[in-house]
């Protein structure tokens with residue numbers, strides 16, 4: 001997990017800087033002013049496959065994305081074309097995002113969907129930051145957090161603030177830790193973060209150890225609406241898609257395709 005280790009080492013430095021500039025007590029004082037929480041769990045827990053559409057400028061595996069649209073405008077397109085939630089990268093160095101980008105999208109009057117603060121969370125400070133800027137959900141990566149007790153505490157903090165956590169796993173062992181720590185929404189990352197290889201089938205094995213009752217998300221490397229359909233057939237409730245949307249030549253069609261709207265239209269025209 002070389003890449004993940006590098007990202008986490010950098011994140012530790014960034015969080016220490018943030019704490020110096022703005023102590024936790026300051027953030028906590030701002031929580032009452034944050035916009036009300038939109039329900040991420042209920043947004044995903046609907047019939048059909050739920051699309052969590054991602055906003056990022058670049059990624060370690062794919063470099064810069066060609067999309068020229070500003071984050072808020074992209075979010076509007078996601079809202080208007082069938083996505084059920086939006087994931088916004090808060091990491092600046094590796095993904096070209098930032099807390100200010102999450103804040104802009106989450107507080108935009110044209111955005112009605114729940115917004116996830118997609119960050120490499122290693123410290124509860126980041127969870128308070130997410131809520132103070134208006135986010136509705138956060139990503140917690142089992143590997144980045146380390147032990148089950150700390151993960152359970154972080155999930156507790158997220159829930160106490162009214163938000164939801166998408167808890168990300170790479171292996172069946174990670175998934176067992178997530179379940180025991182009280183995760184309600186569990187994501188399986190299809191991308192190996194050492195080799196960047198994607199294997200959509202791997203997620204099927206991991207899916208099978210997650211009990212009914214938790215919502216499941218297939219993350220990374222989905223290329224076409226057919227992959228979305230396959231994820232649904234494997235028992236996933238939702239998909240997290242970035243690259244395939246951000247590289248698409250017809251963004252509207254692509255969002256609608258992953259959201260399952262194109263199939264629904266074809267069926268109703270028969």
Ligand SMILES: O=C(O)c1ccccc1NCC(=O)[C@H](O)[C@H](O)COP(=O)(O)O
Nearest residue numbers: 003059060061219220221240241242243
């Ligand atoms: O995407 C990467 O290169 C990456 C590298 C190291 C850590 C995390 C990484 N991706 C984070 C993600 O979770 C993806 O942004 C997300 O699942 C969407 O994936 P995709 O549809 O393949 O852009």
